[in-house]
Amino acid sequence: MSDTNPMPGGVERLAARDKWVVLVAVAAVVLLAGLYTIFGVGMNMSALEMTRMARPIGQPMSMGMSPQWTLGYAVLIFLMWWIMMIAMMTPSVAPMLLLFAAIKKTGPERARTSLFSLVFLAGYLLAWAAFSAVAASLQWAGDATGLTSAAMMTIKSRSFAGAVMILAGLYQFSALKQSCLSHCRSPAEFLSAHRRPGASGALVMGMHHGSYCLGCCWALMALLFVGGIMNLYWIVGLALYVLAEKLAPRPDLLNKGSGVVLFLVGAYLVATSVWPAM
Numbered sequence: 001m002s003d004t005n006p007m008p009g010g011v012e013r014l015a016a017r018d019k020w021v022v023l024v025a026v027a028a029v030v031l032l033a034g035l036y037t038i039f040g041v042g043m044n045m046s047a048l049e050m051t052r053m054a055r056p057i058g059q060p061m062s063m064g065m066s067p068q069w070t071l072g073y074a075v076l077i078f079l080m081w082w083i084m085m086i087a088m089m090t091p092s093v094a095p096m097l098l099l100f101a102a103i104k105k106t107g108p109e110r111a112r113t114s115l116f117s118l119v120f121l122a123g124y125l126l127a128w129a130a131f132s133a134v135a136a137s138l139q140w141a142g143d144a145t146g147l148t149s150a151a152m153m154t155i156k157s158r159s160f161a162g163a164v165m166i167l168a169g170l171y172q173f174s175a176l177k178q179s180c181l182s183h184c185r186s187p188a189e190f191l192s193a194h195r196r197p198g199a200s201g202a203l204v205m206g207m208h209h210g211s212y213c214l215g216c217c218w219a220l221m222a223l224l225f226v227g228g229i230m231n232l233y234w235i236v237g238l239a240l241y242v243l244a245e246k247l248a249p250r251p252d253l254l255n256k257g258s259g260v261v262l263f264l265v266g267a268y269l270v271a272t273s274v275w276p277a278m
Contacts, residue, residue, distance in 0.1 A: 018117065022101050022114065022118075044067060089242065101114070104116055123202065125210070127209075131221070155226055159273035164226050166262070181246075
């Protein structure tokens with residue numbers, strides 16, 4: 001009698017547990033990235049210390065010694081941004097990964113479902129690596145021009161911090177934001193429209209989805225310059241907000257409401273920097 005099961009027993013059992021493989025992998029990635037961020041690996045201070053030393057927006061603590069931008073330091077800053085993005089953004093991609101795995105399990109590539117799911121995640125995180133390179137470059141430019149505090153990793157000017165918040169608030173109303181958010185909230189439609197076979201296909205799909213997520217969230221991530229790049233309150237708050245935007249039943253109310261709040265707070269910061277008596 002012919003064998004109707006094309007998969008070896010061990011692989012079949014693994015395929016049956018793909019959901020848990022993906023969830024455990026996501027949890028491990030978030031945990032490791034979170035610990036790296038909290039303890040500020042390679043940095044002069046940990047995120048815990050940075051958070052304790054945080055002051056009002058646009059008024060960072062003065063520090064006597066600022067780090068020097070060398071190639072090694074630039075790599076550390078890039079890794080800080082990227083691993084922080086991994087910790088913040090990986091939870092929000094979990095629904096997409098689980099659906100991707102479920103679809104793969106029903107097709108001819110079911111034996112490699114877990115592997116391709118992890119490749120998809122890698123592609124997604126590569127998109128945030130590109131963002132992290134840009135963010136690190138902006139941080140270098142800010143330090144070089146005196147717009148940001150090199151030691152405290154935050155904007156030094158109250159008015160400039162307010163302008164960044166206004167920009168982020170306005171972006172919440174933009175057509176690009178709404179379009180990217182719609183793609184992020186519709187994993188079934190995305191996977192149907194962009195389905196590709198093989199590991200390379202999974203990588204491209206992950207990068208493609210990551211580009212939509214990046215288009216949705218880049219302005220929110222820019223707020224880390226306002227609150228402090230290693231300020232844990234802002235890191236956790238933004239991560240939870242991004243997750244809520246993708247899962248909340250009425251994202252239009254959430255992102256437009258946050259847009260109004262960001263615009264008003266930003267306008268207040270700008271106004272009070274020009275007219276301190278306000």
